[in-house]
Amino acid sequence: MAPSALRPGSPWLADPAPGRGSLAQGEYAVSRVRRGLVSIALALGLAGGLLTAAGGAASADTSVALPWSTFSHVLADGHGHVFVTGGSGTTSVWVRDADGAAVTSITNMNGASGMALSADGSTLYVSLYDDAAVSAIDTTTLAEVHRYAMPSTCPDSVAVVGSALWVGITCDHQWSHLGNVDLGTGTVTDVVTSLYNPLLVADPADSGVLYVADRGESPSTLYKFTVSGTALTLAASVSPGDNLQDFALDPDGTHIVTACGSPYQHNKFLTSDLSADGSYASGTYPNAVAASTTNHVLALGVDGIYWADVYVYRSGSQVRTVDYPTNDEVLGAGLALSPDGSRLYAVTQTHTLHVIVSPGAAASSLAITAPATGIRGAAYTASAVLTSGGAPVVGAAVSATRVDQRGTASFSLVTDATGNVSAKDTPSVGGPATWTFSYAGDVDRSPVAAKKVVIIARTATVLSIATNAKSYGYGARATVTVHLGTTYNSRTVYVYALQYGSSTKAPGTLIAHGSVNRKGNLTVTFRMTRKTTFTAKFLGDYRYDSRTRTTAPSVTPKVSIQAAGYHSRSGSYYVYSTVPAYFRASTSPGRTSGCASFVAQRLVGATWKTVATLSCATVQSDGWAYAYFTNPLKGAKYRTRALVKSNSYSLAGGSGWMYFLFK
Secondary structure, eight states: OOOEESSTTOOOEEOOSSSOOOOOSSSOOOOOOOOOEEEEEOOOOOOOOOOEEEEEOSSOOEEEEOSSSOOOEEEEOSSSEEEEEOOTTOOEEEEEETTSOEEEEEESOTTEEEEEEOTTSOEEEEEETTTTEEEEEETTTOOEEEEEEOSSSOEEEEEEETTEEEEEEOGGGSEEEEEEEETTTOOEEEEEEEEESEEEEEOTTOOSEEEEEETTOSSEEEEEEEEETTEEEEEEEEEEEEEEEEEEEOTTSSEEEEEEEESSSEEEEETTTOOEEEEEOOOSSEEEEEEETTTTEEEEEEOOTTSOSEEEEETTEEEEEEOOOTTOOEEEEEEEEOTTSSEEEEEETTTEEEEEESTTOBOEEEEEEOOSEEOTTOOEEEEEEEEETTEEOOSOEEEEEEEETTEEEEEEEEOOTTSEEEEEEOOSSOEEEEEEEEEOOOSSBOOEEEEEEEEEOOBOOOEEEEESOSEEETTOEEEEEEEEOOOSSOOEEEEEEEETTOSSOTTOEEEEEEEOOTTSEEEEEEEOSSOEEEEEEEOOOSSBOOEEEEEOOEEEOEEEEEEESOOEEETTEEEESSSOEEEEEEEESOOSSSEEEEEEEEEETTEEEEEEEEEEEEOOTTSOEEEEEOSOOTTOEEEEEEEEOOOSSOOOEEOOOEEEEEO
16 A cells, blocks of 8 residues: 555655555655564553243253164153164164153164064063064063064064064065064064065054055055964055155054155044045155054154144144254154153154153143232232143142242142142242242143242342552553442452453453451452453342442553664664664554554754654554654654554553654
8 A cells, every 4th residue: 555645744654554665755754664673662651020931841841862873763661761773783772761861771782673562561672673683671670581583684663463573574675574473482483475664563452453564665555464373364455655654553543644755644544444534634744653542642743844843633633733943854753652642752853852741731821920029027929820721720739939048948739729829928038039830731731830030128238349540551450449338148249350352241250259358348459451340249148139330440551662774772762874764663452453643753952843743553453553754854863652542442542752863
């Protein structure tokens, strides 16, 4: 950038670009320069309510990441467990409790894939795709009790019909065999079929019927077989759609519900003859079905980013939907319901297990009534009304807690004929008293919790903070004094420092805390390098309110000026034999923008007279403003200094004088 005159008649020029640039006529010119520099630096020191939370789940929905990047099957038993398998390449069965908390991993389960429960729920059967076997696991002890070798490799889907375990055996998920295990004798029989990648489902009513569908075919086929020993007799078949991913009997056992990539709904087929009988509305690309017979809950999953991911029906009517973030849709066959319908488990594309509490329950709410404020020593009542589906819930257990400076008090309450519960309190301390009412919910009603805060009045606290000066020289130590007035049972204060431009969030860094002395004071010192806000906090006690006070003294910068290109030194003078004379200036705290101004004076007789001023030499990104001086009077004595204006970090300031002459 070429130099430009600052004002008519001025012999000073500024050039923020690298290099000298051109020079103007006159005694002095100013520009950036790259030279070796000798430094002189002089520092100038100048004296200086109510919060109400909406109702939410008392037993909250949770999510937890799977231990693998693959997924095969999810199943919940009647013992408070949910089991997840990852398929070929994995070596364990992952076990969580009903709410998704860790229980264990059952190891030595190579390629754990399909799962099924015995009729009484005491045994879990797991196909071991990589070991050509099926493992039997006790659902109480979670220990393997038996292992059945399969007649062919790659066992996958399993189902229990009567006293036999049926196993779909399909390598690479293509044409297959069925294995039959007599659970009484342990005899394994190979049943050759022409089924394609079979998915097996037994009738929960143990009617002697096995349903089989070929997954991934277009069109897919659903079969109904009657079972007699190891013999299968085809009773009916139907094409439910393309690319079938999952199917299950509905809660009352009268229909098969299928999840096919097409059509875009979950179709229903009568179990009597597999004739079509309507559908359940859902989104695009259906891929999962789960049912609970106990409470008539049916869950449907889809793999469609523009739709909800899970649709929940109860007794034939849709009661809710669940939508996970885009690109985290339900995986194929990724839904399971606990036998009592109180928990729904969904496995999604981020390989996350989601636990949905009371999926088929009617929405519950808790409406809390309590005063916004209270007075120490005066009794008040906090009450709540529990409703579900718009009606009061009678005889339900509701827990309540009150948290204040005394600690936590708990109340076990039961709703009356109007769904109401109440608790009384006579506060002996001031400050916020947070009330939380919680209802755990059941299969018919969702859990819910609500909060409300009652502010118990306290006496206003006297608190002040002051420094021993309004501004400080760079690097000087400020003395910060906090004064606390009368309180009841706490004399502790906290002091924070927040320097301007710091990334630390307000109130800043804690620099001191402790009890004040007998005069109510706490004193701390702090090194000042830029404008700083000091904050004093008293957190309150039983009878006196919390209080915060601040003060913000500033800093006078340290301005340094350096010379370069001189020939020699003569006392305090830098001696130049050639022109120009080079200088640069910087500040502490540092600046990387804005201006530095320069003043030049010549000694006339015994008086220093200003011969020129430069109002703005741009401060560069390296923190320096560069200048040079040309066309001096030979033999004359000069001096110069740099000045900066105030900014957010510091006040205005200037360097000491730097003396130079030309010979």
